[in-house]
Amino acid sequence: MPIKLENVGIAVRDLEATIAFFTDLGLTVLGRDTVSGEWTDTAVGLDGNHANIAMLQTPDGNGRLELFEYIHPDAIETKPTLPNEIGMHRVAFSVDNIDEALEIAAKHGCHPLRGVATYGDVYKLTYVRGPSGIIVMLAEELTAT
Numbered sequence: 001m002p003i004k005l006e007n008v009g010i011a012v013r014d015l016e017a018t019i020a021f022f023t024d025l026g027l028t029v030l031g032r033d034t035v036s037g038e039w040t041d042t043a044v045g046l047d048g049n050h051a052n053i054a055m056l057q058t059p060d061g062n063g064r065l066e067l068f069e070y071i072h073p074d075a076i077e078t079k080p081t082l083p084n085e086i087g088m089h090r091v092a093f094s095v096d097n098i099d100e101a102l103e104i105a106a107k108h109g110c111h112p113l114r115g116v117a118t119y120g121d122v123y124k125l126t127y128v129r130g131p132s133g134i135i136v137m138l139a140e141e142l143t144a145t
Contacts, residue, residue, distance in 0.1 A: 006064065007055065007064035007066045008065055008066070008088075009065075009066040009067075009068065010065060010067055010068070010132070010134060011068055011069070011070065011075060011132070012068070012069055012131060012132040013069070013077075013131075013132045014069070014131060014132065015052050015067060015068075015069035017108070017131050018131040018132060018134075019054055019056070019067065020108065021108045021131050022056050022065065022067075023056070024104045024107070024108070025093065025095075025101060025105070026058070026059055026095075027056040027057060027058055027059070027065065028059070029054055029055070030055040030056065030057050030064070031055050032052070032053065032054045033052075033053050034050070034051070034053070035049075035051055035053055036050035036051070036071075036072075046073060047073075048072050048073060049072070050070070050071040050072040051068045051069060051070050052068065052069045053066060053067065053068045053069075054067045054068075055067075058093070063093075065091065078133075080129065081135060083113070083127060090127065090135035090136065090137050091134065091135075091136055091137070092136075092138075093136065094139055094140070094141060095140055096140065097140060098116060098124050098126065098138055098139070098140035101138045101140075102116070102126070105128050105130070105136075108130075108131065110129060110130050110131070111128060111129070112126040112127065112128050113126070113127045113128065113135075118142075121142055122141070122142060123139045123141055123142060124139070124140045125138065125139040125140070126138055
């Protein structure tokens with residue numbers, strides 16, 4: 001059976017701020033909607049499910065994020081995820097210039113958890129805490145000179 005990754009879904013506290021963060025990094029909004037009704041209750045497993053959603057795509061067309069802000073039931077605040085916790089906790093992006101990406105992130109109040117590291121001679125990378133506490137990995141591939 002062939003399988004392909006469709007998207008990564010992330011519940012956010014402020015849809016507009018999160019869209020601004022990711023579009024400033026280079027993603028584009030494919031579409032937006034408000035969803036509710038029996039089909040969403042069934043699919044998501046929540047009675048009265050009602051949310052504003054936005055689908056974003058990476059410039060290469062291969063990666064998508066579905067962002068959703070709950071109208072009902074109320075969103076549940078949690079502690080920010082730590083990098084060593086079990087479960088899904090980050091989304092990673094390749095960038096052409098990590099310094100430029102960090103400048104953009106900083107405009108949204110998002111900064112590296114510790115700093116920028118170099119993995120061998122392969123990547124410069126860092127984790128930043130994005131909107132709604134999302135951990136976002138930014139990685140710049142190093143080219144041999």
